[in-house]
Amino acid sequence: MKKMVERLRKKGITLTPQRMAIVEYMLNSMGHPTVDDIYDEIKKRYPTMSKATVYSTLKLLSDIGEIQELSIRKRGKACFDPIPHLHHHFLCKNCGKVINVELNCPGDCPILAAEEIDGNSIEEIQAYMYGLCSNCRD
Ligand SMILES: [Zn+2]
Numbered sequence: 001m002k003k004m005v006e007r008l009r010k011k012g013i014t015l016t017p018q019r020m021a022i023v024e025y026m027l028n029s030m031g032h033p034t035v036d037d038i039y040d041e042i043k044k045r046y047p048t049m050s051k052a053t054v055y056s057t058l059k060l061l062s063d064i065g066e067i068q069e070l071s072i073r074k075r076g077k078a079c080f081d082p083i084p085h086l087h088h089h090f091l092c093k094n095c096g097k098v099i100n101v102e103l104n105c106p107g108d109c110p111i112l113a114a115e116e117i118d119g120n121s122i123e124e125i126q127a128y129m130y131g132l133c134s135n136c137r138d
Pocket residue numbers: 092093094095096097132133134135136
């Protein structure tokens with residue numbers, strides 16, 4: 001948390017209390033929250049917070065590589081990931097939970113064994129898997 005705040009300050013980003021609250025929420029969230037998830041939580045403490053502020057702060061953080069926006073859709077909405085490095089995701093089609101899948105790429109990755117497809121060299125793969133999570137299977 002402290003390190004990220006230091007990095008943001010070094011990059012000349014002004015951390016208003018509202019922005020700080022968003023950064024804090026992201027760093028403590030193990031799930032992959034959507035703008036709505038974050039907004040609903042933070043407006044309890046900052047009633048003047050707008051969804052636009054949440055979105056622009058997330059956009060800023062992902063532009064500088066501190067977090068990433070996933071292209072997987074959680075209940076139809078974009079979700080954000082506090083882990084900026086490449087990893088795979090599993091989306092539960094029943095409860096909508098997005099779970100990290102820790103496979104080493106390229107090490108464990110069967111697709112990357114190809115290294116090249118039709119003359120195009122592959123440098124990274126981000127996989128999205130869909131199915132039922134362990135809770136929903138019961
Ligand atoms: Zn589930």
